[in-house]
Amino acid sequence: MYEETDLLPLSGLAQLAYCERRAALIHLEQQWEENRFTAEGRVLHDRADEPETESRGDLRVARALRLRSLRLGLSGVADVVEFHRVESGGVALDDCEGLWQPFPVEYKRGKPKPINCDRVQLCAQAMCLEEMLGAAIPRGALFYARPRRRQEVEFDEALRGETEHLAERLHALIASGVTPPPVPIPACEFCSLFSRCMPDALSRTRRVGAYISHAIREASDDVA
Numbered sequence: 001m002y003e004e005t006d007l008l009p010l011s012g013l014a015q016l017a018y019c020e021r022r023a024a025l026i027h028l029e030q031q032w033e034e035n036r037f038t039a040e041g042r043v044l045h046d047r048a049d050e051p052e053t054e055s056r057g058d059l060r061v062a063r064a065l066r067l068r069s070l071r072l073g074l075s076g077v078a079d080v081v082e083f084h085r086v087e088s089g090g091v092a093l094d095d096c097e098g099l100w101q102p103f104p105v106e107y108k109r110g111k112p113k114p115i116n117c118d119r120v121q122l123c124a125q126a127m128c129l130e131e132m133l134g135a136a137i138p139r140g141a142l143f144y145a146r147p148r149r150r151q152e153v154e155f156d157e158a159l160r161g162e163t164e165h166l167a168e169r170l171h172a173l174i175a176s177g178v179t180p181p182p183v184p185i186p187a188c189e190f191c192s193l194f195s196r197c198m199p200d201a202l203s204r205t206r207r208v209g210a211y212i213s214h215a216i217r218e219a220s221d222d223v224a
Helices: 012-018 020-027 036-048 117-133 157-176 186-190 199-223
Strands: 052-056 059-069 074-086 099-108 139-144 149-154
Touching: 012 020, 012 117, 012 157, 020 157, 059 117, 074 117, 099 117, 117 139, 117 149, 117 157
Parallel strands: 099 139
Antiparallel strands: 052 059, 059 074, 074 099, 139 149
C-alpha cells in the first residue's frame, strides 16, 4: 500500500505504455509541448471534464470523477463514469435507490491504437473505482472521436496484470530520477515531444560513440 503523498498521476500509465522516455520527460523533467494531436485531445477532454452528474432513468452519469488507489499508488480523474441500475452485484449510491453498476468511459482523439496505452489507462480507472466503491467492474469503454463510436474493453487478468506492472514500473522510474535513452519507434512521428526527445539524433550519436569506442579498443589490442 502506498501513502497519499506517494500517489502518481494515473495518466502516466498511458505515457509509459506509449514510450518510457516520453513518460520520464513529462513526469521527471516536466517537459511538455503541444501539437495538433494533443490539442485535439485537450479540446475533447475539456468537454468531458466539467464536473457534473445527471440521471436518465436507469442510467446515472458522473463526469470528472476523482479517482485514487492506494494499492496501485495512483490518482486521477475519470472523464465519465456511468452507473447502470442492476438487480444485483452493483453499489448503493447516496442519492439513488437500488443498486448501480459502475462503467468507466474514457474519451480519446483519433482512432484505436495498436498498443495497449489507452486500455491500460481505462483499466487503472476501473481498478481505482473497485477499490473506492468495493464493487467488481468487469468492463468499460473507450470513446474515439474520429470514428465517433465506443470500443468496449474487458478488464481481464492479462490487462489487469499489465496495468499493475506498469504502475510498479512508473513508481520505479520516478524514484530512479533517470530519463531513459531514446529508442526510435513508429509512434515517434506522432509524439508532441519529438523535437525535445530527438530520438534519431541521439540514437545516431550513440552509434557513432559506440563505433569510436570499438575502434579505440581494436587499436589498443593491436598495439598490445
